[in-house]
Amino acid sequence: MAMMSRLRQLIRRTRSTSTVGVRRPTETRRRGDTVHEDSLRAMLHDDPNDERAFNALADLVRRHASEPDNPDDPLTAEPEEEPIQAGDLALWSLAEELAGHPRAWRPLVELGRLSVNDDPEGAVRRFTTATERDPSGVALAKSLEILRDAHMPVEALGLGIGHWRTREQVPEVGRQLVLAALEADRVFEARQHLEALEAHPDHDQVEAMRHDLVAAIDEAEARQASS
Known part of the structure; x- marks a missing residue:
């Protein structure tokens, strides 16, 4: 059951x-x-x-x-x-x-994780409330990761785009958005999210994740060009 x-x-x-x-x-x-x-x-x-x-x-x-x-x-x-x-x-x-x-917000993220497979709409509502309660963006980043793991990249993009405050929240939000866009086959959008992420004031954190993101985008673009 x-x-x-x-x-x-x-x-x-x-x-x-x-x-x-x-x-x-x-x-x-x-x-x-x-x-x-x-x-x-x-x-x-x-x-x-x-x-x-x-x-x-x-x-x-x-x-x-x-x-x-x-x-x-x-x-x-x-x-x-x-x-x-x-x-x-x-x-x-x-x-x-x-x-x-x-x-x-952390308990709401956990409720979303537990319900994402059986009640995806309810899970997104819980993630949205958690995100609104957490100005740091940690709740948003975790929510996006859970949605991606549940093979719901489009829902992750909808949640992230509506709540991402690039300069105020942790860079992990931007990384999750780039990956969600790639998983949704929105390669151009993934590069846009990467460009937005590069404007984040924590340059060290952004640089630490940038190489892998660029490689993933380049690979996706090459696949699209050859198809």
Whole structure:
């Protein structure tokens, strides 16, 4: 069963009682895990975009979701539920909880990643909100990469072009746009994005990625010329 369908079913059944993605009862957990999880949640309460804290807490909830230590948990009550899917559902619940913070963008990117295959339009909406919350462009760059990995370069271009602020955001946004344009067979557009990227004030970062981008564009242009 697709993850989004499973998630909707789970939410309908357990909206008021589910413990997916939340801290399990103390008696079923090692004390060290409980203290660590509480510490991570406190850090994310202050900064919901703390990458190290988010990844560490995500690892914890994935592991807890795969441990059949609570027979009342809807994820462990059904034997057909695979641990990987259970981990994704637990991570979804965690990310959804953290995404309510008005400054949170990393949880929204994670929600987009989890839903991009089953609900691409919803994923793009989550990526858009994440991008609007993050002036640095990191959320946008990560969102573009996820869309590219999902073989959605056109959607990546639509999101990137509408939100890329060349001189204010990380150069990685420009790199992702160049690659998305190439994957969408828009070679001329890829070169335009590269030219825009070269105007970025962080010349060292741009130069570090420029060689590979130029080579990729030249190769794509040669393929077009020979076809």
